[in-house]
Amino acid sequence: DLAARLDALRELTGLSRPRVDAAALAEAGRVLDDAAARGRLSRRHTVVALAGATGSGKSTLFNTLAGVTISDTGVRRPTTSAALACSWTDGAAGLLDRLEIPGRLRRRPVQGPDGPGAFDGLVLIDLPDHDSAAVEHRAQVDRVLAHVDAVIWVVDPEKYGDALLHERYLRPLAGHAEVTFVVLNQVDRLPEDATDQVLDDLRRLLDEDGIALGEHGEPGATVLALSALTGEGVGELRDCLGQLTSERRAAARRIGADLDAAAERLRPVYVPTGRVGLSEEAREQFADRLAEAVGATAAGQA
Template identity: 45%
Template sequence: MTTSAIPANSPAGTGGIPIVPADASGSAAPAGPPAGPPGLTDRLAALDRLVQAGVGRLDQPVLDDAAALLDRAGQRLRLSGEHTVVTLAGGTGSGKSSLFNAICGLELSPTGMRRPMTSKAHACVWGLDGAGPLLDWLDVDKRHRYARASALDLQHADHSLQGLVLIDLPDHDSVQAMHRAEVDRFVAIADLLVWVVDPQKYADAALHRNYIVPFAQHTGVTLIVLNQVDRLAPHEIDDCVADLRRLLEAEGMADPRIITTSAIAEDGTYGFRDVLVDTVAARRARTERLSADVDKVAERFADYRYPADPPVTVDDARRADLVQAFTDAAGAPAVAEAMESAYELRASDFVGWPITGIIARLRSDPLRRMRLTELRDELRNAFTGPIGAQQGDVDNALHAVTEGLSQELPAHWGRSVRAAARSHATEIPEALGESLRNALPSFNVVPRWWWLVKTWQYFLVLVAGLSVVWIALLVVYGVFDIGGQGKSSLIGDAGLIPYVTVLLVCTLGMGWLTASACRNLVALSSAKHGDKMEHHMRVGIEQVAYDKVIRPIEEDLQVYARFRENVDIALGR
């Protein structure tokens, strides 16, 4: 039997390790869904996605603990998978150092009843290949690293423990804070937790409160060793084990593994040694420990979801209410009404009776003239910034669209959906104004029939004017007989005056009737024009509502839906 200090190997790098770990072979975790129950790498990848989805949404301590686990798991999986890290932890006088020495076969760790006895973690390794970086990551002082040359030690058959890294820890109840911190650190990273207790203090409150209860879910990677049973009678051993089991089960450990040992009896450690041999041979303790850690953290994420399937889209009713609220906030109905008035005013310049228009212009209405010439620019300039839609109306619309959705989600995700709805709140008024500006038509384009009517009306004006001139000539040449016998009968025959007058009256009547009929047509078409304008504006408003509100909300709902799926994967379901 020989021992030697483990040579200094290059330390295992721990910085810059990705959160999503690789498997034991070093390959990246698969991206697709697992065919069966998810493996450890799939669960860790799902946990990483949970952390990413929870940033800014979930409680930071949960995210920090999950990120720490991902970092620790990534590092552990990149280190030796051929070694199993087993820690011996316990209180003062429990005999863990004696048990450590008994398994190692040498006095490697100091023993005694004074407090504290072991001040630094001591490690004994069976199999050196790959152990150096692992011990560097465990931060075991090189002065307290030992190796068993088991390949040459055939007498004791230590090769059965090939791959074991057995660590003796300081007392968890030490008066030195640094010793307790050392225990806490190793308890968080060991592959197999071995708690060594003695018959007198197995119910120690500090042990159960600080370690047993918090790690009750780690039953599969926890072993309880009742040491120093040589002090008890056989029937007392059974009573002590039964009482210890009852206590552990009451604290949440399901079917705890308990073995009895005696470091001074000749065969007192055989049972413990057999457990170590089986654990090392199976080489599952590393993944089982990490799986237990993932279980514990994933259950905390499960508290942030409801069992019912969540909505993943904004329903049609809420969409319609939001668009209507934005339409009212932007004043689209008033704009459409203004457009109808502008349409009628502009039409009057084309289809109205020009003589009436001339009379109206003689009265000079500057307000009307300004409205005709400046209305388009005024309307376009009106939809800028918050003038296009009041921020208060927008905020009320955003609150209404998320009120029902947030009630169907857990509180944290409800807040997230409300925040998503308001992510572009300050941009919405200007965007609504821009959508209305883009919907305004060009006033320089008029229907063709307006031009036809205008041509006809001016033709009638020309006929009426010629009729007036004709009547005047008939009066001058026919009534007053100016010009003598050489004048034409068309202007010299006074008997034509009644006929020309009838022509004048008919022309004026036709012009008035044409203007009246066209005004009715314009009134009908202006209503359609206003409806068309309101439809165009509503299409633009719907696009603004989708881009600025609906899409962010649905993206957040989909994040929550994927979050629920990843919780199931992280839980191994």
């Protein structure tokens, strides 16, 4: 139960505060604050960011999913200078306020007579390039990524192995694999027999990042190949997004992953290293709360 785990983390930080440097508790406090903020906002909506490097084609994919040209595309880089939002359903204003996306950058998609259909509740965000030369663009990417429910990383056949993507984003967020998609775009540029080879190499890199599907079926990132330009493979992504939004569990999964990461960072406080002087009683209390926070029956299983 996510609420119980959050309560355990809250109690854990309370136990730690008199004994542990405040900096060590900052991340846990941020997770608790973010969880509370997200809980006060719409649970009907699922906020998904489209992230990627310069020239990856994420804005083209954004327009394809929306069914209308919302985000500029072209040879001038970067073409996306500010985050754009597309909401399939009313009621997402509070979520977009939290992401600091102004009203002039909020759009609606093209919808059929039956309304949003499978995308009921979807809020899609097109981000600036994460490798932009503009510092403010990179800062905006990092700020928005900290608050969305799920992320679609759009990569292209040339830069899917970019060290910045893997070292700065995918590897540190390996614990968020359940709410992560990695989409190989622009497959129309590849010879037919090359797509599988590039996908295999991409999956190898994701495995090294710790974000690929585990050999025993542990949750992993969803990996897809498509062409936003021709539409090839886009239907599979639509299906995945439809399932994600209909389940309405992405926000809870994101918070759970953040909670796991925060608890893991606090682990050294109670692991006997000789550097932290906790009493045995305090250490046992801390271990119990940490185990509850990560959803384990014992700290050793966390």
